[in-house]
Amino acid sequence: MTGPVPLAEIWRGEFLESLHLGHAVICDGAGQIVQAWGNPDQVVLPRSSSKMLQALPLITSGAADAAGLGTEQLALACASHQGAAIHTQRVTRWLDDLGLGESDLRCGPQLPDDLPARMQMIKTDTSPCQIHNNCSGKHAGFLTLGKHLKAGPEYIDPSHAVQKACLDAFEDATQLTSPGYGIDGCSAPNYATTLHGMARAMGFFASAHTRSDSVSTAAVRLREAMALHPELVAGETRACTELMRAMNHKVAIKTGAEAFFVAIVPEKQMGIALKVADGTTRGAECAIAALLVRLGVLDADHPTTLKRMNAPIINRCGTLTGYIRPARGLVA
Structure with a gap:
């Protein structure tokens, strides 16, 4: 077992000023580790990076098709959105179509x-x-599944049928029994696993198009919806949205709170999961960009890449003072 290793570096002039340590794993479609940094067996809370897994039973149960959900709703079910009009208007219509409203949600209010x-x-x-x-998109998905299952309104309770279905899907995809859960910012349980487990799940999503079972078919639908609608998954200026666009909608990526990131790379049949130990977003965004460049699916010189990897640090007078760089060995 190893501890966290450098994933991103902060340089000021010629001085290495700060380091972001963490863990990262790349898995193939069979769930085998292709490469790892730090400890693949580190137990983690993937936070919002697990939303695709939580959305699987929305499709496999038949709830999505029964409710007539399209790709926009599936993308929102996996989203950590900005609260922009394009997000709130769609979630409102979704709830209206279910015969439900804002008061049926259990995620709590949040300033956009x-x-x-x-x-x-x-x-x-x-x-x-x-x-x-x-x-709110994830919770609209929970409500859709709950209505289909004819379950009660308190869908965030870990003993509720919706959360039991989510846990089953999570453990099936990670191929691990979760050691427990923490309560997420939106009040739903967020189940723990290892970093290898999350990368294995992303590898499952990345290779799902090679299989025809119902779970794999659901994984393809969710991954394609995310890549098709990156603006719904996050929002303008956000890394998830901008990087998916920069990769021509061929890769699905998703951040989670406290510096978690995952990526689904179908053309390589590979999945990525990483966690920056100090919970800092800039470190996670730099590291995920570097690994996507490493896999050859993101152009190192794309303007979107350069905002996160080898990104200049400018002071208040507009003077270049340093750079945010991936740690040595992360890109190549």
């Missing part, structure tokens, strides 16, 4: 991260509601 939406609220002295929560 989308700047225009936030500024409009400030100008009009409006309070955010639960639909603005970055997880």
Whole structure:
């Protein structure tokens, strides 16, 4: 067993000022480790990076098709969105179609991260509601599954049929029994696994198009929906959205709170999972960009890449003071 290793470096002039340590794993479609940094057996909470796994029973149960969900709703079920109008309007319509409303959600209100939406609220002295929560799409998916299963309204309870289905899907995809859960920011249980387990699950998603079973078919639908609608998965200026666009919608990636990141790379039939130990977003974004460059699916010189990998650090006077760089050996 090893500890966390350097994944990203902060340079100020000629001085290495800070290091972001963590763990990263690349798996093939069979779940075997292709390469790893740090400890593949590190137990982690994948946070919102597990939303694709939580969305699997939405499809395999028949709930998605019974409710007539399209690719936009499937992308939102996997999303950590900005609370922009393109997100809130779609979630509102989804709930309307279910005969439900904002009060049926259990994710809690959240001020939008989308700047225009936030500024409009400030100008009009409006309070955010639960639909603005970055997880409202996931919760709309939970409600869709709960209605299909004829289960009760408290769908975030770990003993609820919805969460039991999510746990089963999570453990099947990771091929590990979860040691437990923490309560996520949106109040739903977030199940723990190892970093290898999450990378194995991403490898499963990445190779799902080679199989015809119902779970693999569901995985393909979710991955394709995310890649087709990157603006719904996160939002403008966000790494998930911009990097998926930079890879021509061929790769699905998803961040999670506390510096988690996963990637699904179908053309290589590989999955990536990484965790920066200090929970810092800049380190995770630099590291995931570096690994995508390493796999040859992201152009190292693309402007979107350069915002995260080898990104310049500019001070308040506009002077270049340093760079955020991937640790040596991460790219090649």
